[in-house]
Amino acid sequence: MGRKKTSELDAAVTRQGIVETAEQLFRAVGYAKTTVADIAKALGMSPANVYRYFPTKAAINEAICDRLVHSIEVKSWAAAGEEGTATERLTRFVIAYHTIIISSIIKEKRLYDMVAVAMDEHWAVVKQHSYRMCDYLCIILEQGMAAGEFRKVDGSKMAITIHEALAVFLYPSLLEHRVNEDDGRGTILDDLRALLDLLLHGLCANA
Template identity: 40%
Template sequence: MNAATDAMRRPTAEETRARIEDTAERLFKTMGYQKTAVADIARELGMSPANVYRFFPSKSAINEAIARRMLSGVEAEIWAIARSDTPPPERLAQLLRTLHQRHVGLFFAEKRLHDMVTAAMAEHWGVVENFIHACVTAFRHVLMDGMAAGIFARRDPETTAIAIKQAIIAFVHPVLIAECLGHDTSEDQLAADLDRVVALIVAGLKTAD
């Protein structure tokens, strides 16, 4: 295919959907989720709102796609950690710290994304629920490796993974993070608090010497 033919090629539906998502995410960051309308997204893309609606039935559906893409990136990262060759205690600690760092980075470094995240949690819980399940499964994977190596005491890995999720909920839940950071708690203080919780979790998992 020559350059002229390639330039004339119509974008695929997948490519158009990706362009809409990219443009919407940029506008959500600059204008804010609530202030961005489908007409704004269409204008940026040089298309009509009706054309945007051919690919997404609503702004909410665009938000759902962006949330799924954002969380998929974090999920891939946590699984890379969970499957690494690092000793299980260090791996679990890295996994929990990374989850916290990515949530703070994704949802609060870009302040205007907070409304988008809040809307996604309210309207598209299935996307969030799938991500939580992936996190718990990654915890379980590391726990089973630690138990097999005789480093962690043997206990039910599923219920233990769920307990770990509950123990760190304040450090990974967007609304709770916002509450903490909004009450004179700095990001550094919150990270230090998490380090203490992680140390307690890891110590409690280890077999008695």
Template identity: 35%
Template sequence: MSVLKASAAAGQRGPVDHDIRSQIVEAADEHFSHYGYGKTTVADLAKAIGFSKAYIYKFFDSKQAIGEAICARCLGSIMETVDEAVAGGKSATDKIRRLFNTISALSVELFFSDRKLYDIAAYSCAERWPSSEAYVARVEAMLTAIIREGREAGEFERKTPIDEAARAIMMAFQPFMNPMMLQYNLDAVPDGANEVVSLVLRSLAP
């Protein structure tokens, strides 16, 4: 499974591929699913796993670092599917539609079918974790590349600075991408998300 590289090592200590690290993450994943991220402490995890707090701190410098490992894995899986969807686009217009429709559908599926993932994703956005920041940056970079491709093909207008266009589109789609906002727009997926994408595409027209 893909992991966002910019955040994969955030707060981690020791060998990256150490088996104990994986055991801690899997146990934390299970514990968060029962008690939630916010109500769980490192002491709780240590007791549940059967390790000492000191031993856990040999691999992660905080509870957030453990949450980062889970969040990076989750967001990495979204981007893996998004990459495949966008690669299958026949035009820049099609790629933008695939980009945001895939993100909104997967975000609903992953974050809200599993409450622990929603809790972690919400914390990552509110506290601007590296995993969340890397995810947004990667989506914006992909969007910028697609806009550039569309301009070169004559599909999109060229007057608006490309960075300004990308930032504005990212802000317009936050209600269907940011888990803290998406929770209030679940009934608007997929139709509402697709309408926003259509509005964005009209704004890009030459």
């Protein structure tokens, strides 16, 4: 039994090493230009050994993107914090997410390419990410309703509605067009705040 646990731990460590090394290469060289052989060489192992853990290069990228979106979620939720009204917390959560996407993906072309591939080839990762985002929004909405700040609504359905309304400000493939259209004027964040204000006003119990 001890050997099995050690073997599973070794496998997990090896998988993590492959993912981390591949991400470094994808960021430095580009997803399209990096081969499994390149990843194996950087790790000092054979391509066949890499394929023992990941069937394709795309599968490695899927693991990278899954880890990336989890990291973004954690940072955004931390920005929401526990202090303040539900309106303030929801605003901080969304603004933080938007800001992280702009700074870490939109402005880093090679990372954007990785995410774009994942959205095309690994929709499950994106879908699960969307579900978790709606869960976070639902938590804040239900806290706001419990405090009498928001009017009574179906929290789950409203979270989906808000998520879909904000999608153009949150998802790289949509946000990229807004960034290009912005032309350095810095109006995107203002537009996001205006939309949030409209959505939150509609939720206000005293509206």
